Amino acid sequence: MIKQTPDQYLVYGNPIKQSRSPDIHHIFASKCQQNINYKKQLVGLDDFSTAVSDFISQGGKGANVTAPFKEQALRLADVLTERASLAGAVNTLTFNKGKIYGDNTDGEGLVQDLLMHGVILKQSRILILGAGGAVRGVLLPMLAQDPNAITIANRTVSKARDLCQHFNDERLNACSFDETIGQEFDLIINATSASLSGDLPAIPASIITTSMVCYDMVYGKNETPFLKWAKAQGAFKVIDGLGMLVGQAAVSFSVWRGVTPDVQPVIDILRAAIKEG
Numbered sequence: 001m002i003k004q005t006p007d008q009y010l011v012y013g014n015p016i017k018q019s020r021s022p023d024i025h026h027i028f029a030s031k032c033q034q035n036i037n038y039k040k041q042l043v044g045l046d047d048f049s050t051a052v053s054d055f056i057s058q059g060g061k062g063a064n065v066t067a068p069f070k071e072q073a074l075r076l077a078d079v080l081t082e083r084a085s086l087a088g089a090v091n092t093l094t095f096n097k098g099k100i101y102g103d104n105t106d107g108e109g110l111v112q113d114l115l116m117h118g119v120i121l122k123q124s125r126i127l128i129l130g131a132g133g134a135v136r137g138v139l140l141p142m143l144a145q146d147p148n149a150i151t152i153a154n155r156t157v158s159k160a161r162d163l164c165q166h167f168n169d170e171r172l173n174a175c176s177f178d179e180t181i182g183q184e185f186d187l188i189i190n191a192t193s194a195s196l197s198g199d200l201p202a203i204p205a206s207i208i209t210t211s212m213v214c215y216d217m218v219y220g221k222n223e224t225p226f227l228k229w230a231k232a233q234g235a236f237k238v239i240d241g242l243g244m245l246v247g248q249a250a251v252s253f254s255v256w257r258g259v260t261p262d263v264q265p266v267i268d269i270l271r272a273a274i275k276e277g
């Protein structure tokens with residue numbers, strides 16, 4: 001019997017050591033009986049496009065892209081999905097018959113994770129904190145879930161306004177953190193990078209209600225400052241971003257392989273590994 005060589009994938013980033021993508025994709029592959037090999041590659045800041053062409057010439061089938069190359073990946077792609085184009089960033093590249101296809105699976109990863117937790121997005125009122133790349137990356141798939149309104153609150157309000165203008169959807173509106181006072185929300189998503197530095201976005205405690213779900217795109221060994229705070233204010237449910245990480249990987253996997261893997265076993269494995277440190 002001839003043993004087939006596995007299809008090659010990788011993730012580009014700088015830094016990249018911290019990436020869990022190879023583990024995630026190898027678990028997906030073994031559960032879905034897909035013959036793939038997935039590595040991580042550290043790329044010099046000026047070497048991204050050369051690294052991609054080298055990989056294509058070696059027969060690479062696809063790649064994930066993480067910071068700081070997502071915008072460069074967008075420019076490199078010959079064909080973009082609408083969600084990647086509006087996000088202004090690509091995290092999933094597919095190489096096929098001489099063409100480079102660019103997609104962005106972050107937003108769908110977030111949506112799938114929220115739905116898996118039983119969060120109802122249809123006709124909901126959502127508050128997103130932050131107006132950087134993380135928010136831009138998820139807005140189209142969030143809007144596709146048919147919420148009543150998405151309010152984008154940011155420390156620098158002009159950036160939130162720019163995002164609303166860019167997406168040009170009447171369900172979107174922008175405000176400062178203080179202007180959220182008196183408004184009602186079903187779900188708050190912290191998409192600021194504040195948690196990464198142990199900070200809490202300065203939002204008023206009065207907007208947290210006992211029926212509200214609070215989500216942080218960041219995850220870690222300990223509960224993030226935002227989720228800890230939201231819980232203390234009496235939020236109904238708090239969820240961290242581990243499921244979004246695994247979710248975006250699952251969507252990439254299905255873009256490449258045509259099969260959608262089950263995310264829960266991988267979330268459980270990663271959660272245990274993170275707890276152990």
Ligand code: ATR
Nearest residue numbers: 130131132133134135155156159192193194199201
């Ligand atoms: P990312 O790609 O993770 O979105 P980014 O584009 O640098 O990163 O955006 C970071 C976001 O986190 C911004 O919305 C930023 O607010 P400003 O636009 O006012 O800078 C927000 N942010 C970072 N630290 C914050 C903090 N301590 N409190 C509130 N918002 C914070």
